Amino acid sequence: MYFRHATIKKLAVEQYQTLDYKNMKTISSGIIVGLIAICFASQSTARASDNKAGPPTIEIHAKKFAYIPAEVTLRKGETYNLRLTSDDVPHSFRIKALNLNSKMKRGEFDDVLFTPEKTGDFKVDCGLYCGSGHNKMLMTVHVVER
């Protein structure tokens, strides 16, 4: 028992000693690389489904001139990861009532964390002119009580 305790103590001291300024850069870049790796890992496993390690991911596509899906239902106070992308030209995901406007770009998946704080039906439209049917691009986000 005593030996074990001493070993742990020694390890703790060694870890502390590695935290000098020279090593800080290495350590923090290691953490960043780790975080990036986690992001990629969750992207491949969480697409369009609940991810136990983070908020549920909802993938939303924009294309001339619609959103897919055209409707989603979210629970008030819960955090969601909206994964936004475009299938053709640049569009945006805009909820004027909530002061939200996020670009949707072809070939890119942008994750936007979203926590609705009010119940109701919120209109999503495109905040980036994309052609003749631009004004017809509509989606509805229903926010319900938990």
Ligand SMILES: [Cu+2]
């Ligand atoms: Cu548009």
